[in-house]
Amino acid sequence: MRVLGKRQSGVVFLWAVVLLSACGLATCNPSVSLVTTLQQDCTAYQPLQCVFKAVTKPDGETDFNTYEEICNTEGNVTHECARVDLSSTSYSYTDPATGAVKQIEPSFCDYPDLGSSRSYRLQRNTGLPRGKLEDRYAKCLVDNLNLKLMVSNCRDLKLWTCDDCYASYKRWACSTVFKRCEEATDPNVVSLTCRDTCFDTVRKCPANLEFACPGSDPRDYSDAGDCYTL
Numbered sequence: 001m002r003v004l005g006k007r008q009s010g011v012v013f014l015w016a017v018v019l020l021s022a023c024g025l026a027t028c029n030p031s032v033s034l035v036t037t038l039q040q041d042c043t044a045y046q047p048l049q050c051v052f053k054a055v056t057k058p059d060g061e062t063d064f065n066t067y068e069e070i071c072n073t074e075g076n077v078t079h080e081c082a083r084v085d086l087s088s089t090s091y092s093y094t095d096p097a098t099g100a101v102k103q104i105e106p107s108f109c110d111y112p113d114l115g116s117s118r119s120y121r122l123q124r125n126t127g128l129p130r131g132k133l134e135d136r137y138a139k140c141l142v143d144n145l146n147l148k149l150m151v152s153n154c155r156d157l158k159l160w161t162c163d164d165c166y167a168s169y170k171r172w173a174c175s176t177v178f179k180r181c182e183e184a185t186d187p188n189v190v191s192l193t194c195r196d197t198c199f200d201t202v203r204k205c206p207a208n209l210e211f212a213c214p215g216s217d218p219r220d221y222s223d224a225g226d227c228y229t230l
Contacts, residue, residue: 038147042140047123047133047177048078050188052219067219071121071187079121081181084131086115095127104129108139109174111230121179121187131178138173145169145209152206165205172201175230176220192222197229 050069057063071079086107093104107114114120114131126133146166154162175197179190198213198221205211214221221227 039144040140042137042144045133045137045140047137048073050079050121069188069190077187078124079187080124081119081183081185081187082122082130083117084114084120084122084135084178085129086110086131087129093129097125097127100127102128104132107131108135108142109170109178109230111171111174113230114174114178119181119184121181121190134177138170138177141173141177142166142170148209149206152208154206160204165201165209168201168204169211171230172197175228178230180228191226191228192220192224194227194229195221195223197221 050071052067053070054067055063071077084107087104088106088110090106091104093102094100095102120131120134122131123133149162149165152162154160154165172193175193181187182189182191195213201211202213
């Protein structure tokens with residue numbers, strides 16, 4: 001019989017305390033409860049959202065299949081079309097508004113298109129490099145998914161692995177957070193993410209994650225040829 005050493009038994013006891021704290025006295029799945037406890041609140045990183053407005057047709061009727069987005073709050077423009085400051089290494093950044101120096105981590109959404117000359121709709125005046133707020137939000141979403149994958153049974157997937165799920169979800173998160181501008185200077189006009197980017201994540205991730213895609217809602221996804229995916 002193998003006897004745990006003092007250090008090992010202490011670690012086991014610590015995890016037991018964490019699991020019991022997550023579960024309380026009620027019967028529960030300790031792994032799932034621990035994941036719920038460790039998940040981040042991503043709203044702290046979520047960029048301001050533009051407002052969807054249904055387009056009015058020439059006959060005066062509302063066209064609920066076509067929307068325009070309004071990116072301002074009380075007359076103040078909240079977003080701009082700009083290139084993303086993509087970086088593969090950490091660096092120091094000086095906020096031009098306050099002069100504060102901040103240490104910036106490498107980009108999480110490290111897709112080549114984000115580092116190209118294309119413009120994306122980014123929140124203004126965040127005190128961070130352009131696109132860093134959006135990048136941190138996407139990373140938070142994916143980090144929370146990764147915690148769920150720790151207790152998911154990816155063996156139920158016949159063709160895919162947890163790594164496939166992670167990669168697909170990351171591409172979906174980054175593609176939906178970074179909206180590509182159709183025009184160089186108008187943040188109200190963006191290309192929609194391809195709906196199949198969402199369905200690809202459904203195909204490659206375990207069903208118990210309950211990831212779902214809207215079937216026909218035209219506000220976030222498109223099936224047209226001009227949709228895009230990072």
